[in-house]
Amino acid sequence: MNWRPLLAFTGLVVPSVHAVIRFGCAQLVTQRFDPLVTPGQVSPHVHQIVGGNAFNITMDPSLDLPNLATCTTCRFKEDKSNYWTAVMYFKHPNGSFIRVPQIPNHYTGAYNGGMTVYYIQPPNFEPVTAFRPGFRMITGNPMLRNYDKIDPESPEAYSVSFRCWETTGFFDQDNMSPPGVGNYDTIHLPKKKCPAGIRANIFFPSCWDGVNLDSRDHKSHVAFMTGTVDSNRGLFFRNGTCPSTHPVRIPLLFYETYWDTRPFNDMWPTDGSQPFVLSMGDPTGYGHHGDYVFGWEGDSLQRAMDNCRDAFGDPSTCASQLTILSDAEINSCTQKPQINERVDGYLDKLPGCNPIQPGPASATMIANCDAVSTTGFSPSRTAAPAEVTAPPAVVTPAV
Numbered sequence: 098m099n100w101r102p103l104l105a106f107t108g109l110v111v112p113s114v115h116a117v118i119r120f121g122c123a124q125l126v127t128q129r130f131d132p133l134v135t136p137g138q139v140s141p142h143v144h145q146i147v148g149g150n151a152f153n154i155t156m157d158p159s160l161d162l163p164n165l166a167t168c169t170t171c172r173f174k175e176d177k178s179n180y181w182t183a184v185m186y187f188k189h190p191n192g193s194f195i196r197v198p199q200i201p202n203h204y205t206g207a208y209n210g211g212m213t214v215y216y217i218q219p220p221n222f223e224p225v226t227a228f229r230p231g232f233r234m235i236t237g238n239p240m241l242r243n244y245d246k247i248d249p250e251s252p253e254a255y256s257v258s259f260r261c262w263e264t265t266g267f268f269d270q271d272n273m274s275p276p277g278v279g280n281y282d283t284i285h286l287p288k289k290k291c292p293a294g295i296r297a298n299i300f301f302p303s304c305w306d307g308v309n310l311d312s313r314d315h316k317s318h319v320a321f322m323t324g325t326v327d328s329n330r331g332l333f334f335r336n337g338t339c340p341s342t343h344p345v346r347i348p349l350l351f352y353e354t355y356w357d358t359r360p361f362n363d364m365w366p367t368d369g370s371q372p373f374v375l376s377m378g379d380p381t382g383y384g385h386h387g388d389y390v391f392g393w394e395g396d397s398l399q400r401a402m403d404n405c406r407d408a409f410g411d412p413s414t415c416a417s418q419l420t421i422l423s424d425a426e427i428n429s430c431t432q433k434p435q436i437n438e439r440v441d442g443y444l445d446k447l448p449g450c451n452p453i454q455p456g457p458a459s460a461t462m463i464a465n466c467d468a469v470s471t472t473g474f475s476p477s478r479t480a481a482p483a484e485v486t487a488p489p490a491v492v493t494p495a496v
């Protein structure tokens with residue numbers, strides 16, 4: 098994301114005082130865990146997870162994450178939050194699936210997998226209230242397979258999108274627009290080959306009811322700003338108003354995940370149909386989603402929001418407020434998968450046995466299964482054992 102040249106390209110009046118913190122997070126673990134939606138159970142589909150190592154199959158809101166976690170995969174030591182999304186698989190023309198690697202985004206470092214996280218301030222440094230301990234939320238809907246019922250000018254329509262990169266440069270034409278708008282972004286998975294990969298863009302709502310740390314659907318306690326969205330600015334530069342039901346302006350949380358689809362571009366099916374599928378069996382992309390569990394130490398996030406005022410969000414400009422970790426440090430924080438199942442290498446089925454559900458009807462939940470199992474803890478790139486002997490997914494305690 099690069100907004101300075103945007104001024105020249107679109108003539109937009111982007112506030113000169115716009116601040117974000119933007120940082121890379123290495124991979125913590127990739128497995129079928131979702132402590133928000135399916136606490137205590139194997140999740141129906143695979144997620145890629147970054148952040149503090151207190152991440153677990155169940156995460157009660159009363160847990161003191163900054164003290165439980167001994168490390169984080171994110172750039173700032175104070176941030177023991179967890180961030181996760183669905184993962185992308187490539188469907189080989191022969192029917193097998195293989196996970197698409199994630200790589201670091203522009204100017205975020207050189208770390209393993211992971212994603213880029215942004216906390217975006219309102220324009221003009223209008224005050225923002227940091228999340229409280231125990232706060233969590235989700236955005237997007239894994240069952241969605243079309244946007245027919247979503248107003249194209251609504252914030253929801255801009256909240257999840259994909260950028261089809263032609264080239265890899267930060268200052269290149271295809272990286273000039275704010276996420277979710279412009280000629281290279283779509284709300285569905287790109288239907289053509291993207292020579293330099295695909296970046297998923299996920300925005301969360303930025304208004305809070307001021308009371309509830311969570312809600313039954315993990316969404317109702319937060320809301321998007323009211324009104325329609327300017328199709329040049331998207332949500333990134335939006336200056337809206339919070340609804341009276343959700344009057345507290347929280348930081349605009351935003352994830353970018355860079356899927357390196359390049360190795361698969363010469364393996365497309367001969368009919369030209371796009372071969373990528375999200376882990377819940379979604380070949381459309383409409384069902385992409387993100388989850389967040391707040392876990393910053395003390396008032397560190399509020400301090401960063403009040404004092405870090407770089408428009409690019411370069412972590413070094415926030416060094417007086419927060420402790421910056423090296424790539425080696427964030428790479429060294431990992432968790433062993435606790436599901437006895439392989440998620441990498443060629444697989445006969447998506448983990449969880451999710452069938453491909455192209456819609457346009459909403460997807461239906463299918464019986465959760467163990468796709469391919471290994472005997473060890475670590476994901477293995479060796480051949481899968483025979484399908485017929487695959488036992489049900491089991492959760493083993495952390496070692």
Ligand SMILES: *[C@@H]1O[C@H](CO)[C@@H](O)[C@H](O)[C@H]1NC(C)=O
Nearest residue numbers: 150151152153154155494495
């Ligand atoms: C995860 O939860 C299990 C069961 O409550 C517990 O034994 C384990 O220590 C937890 N792991 C982490 C990393 O907190």
Ligand SMILES: *[C@@H]1O[C@H](CO)[C@@H](O)[C@H](O)[C@H]1NC(C)=O
Nearest residue numbers: 189190191192193443444445
């Ligand atoms: C499909 O092709 C991949 C790559 O060559 C291979 O590893 C996998 O076993 C194949 N799957 C089937 C079902 O033949």
Ligand SMILES: *[C@@H]1O[C@H](CO)[C@@H](O)[C@H](O)[C@H]1NC(C)=O
Nearest residue numbers: 111112113220221336337338
């Ligand atoms: C944003 O909206 C607020 C309230 O409507 C207004 O006071 C402020 O000037 C606006 N900021 C920008 C940059 O447009």
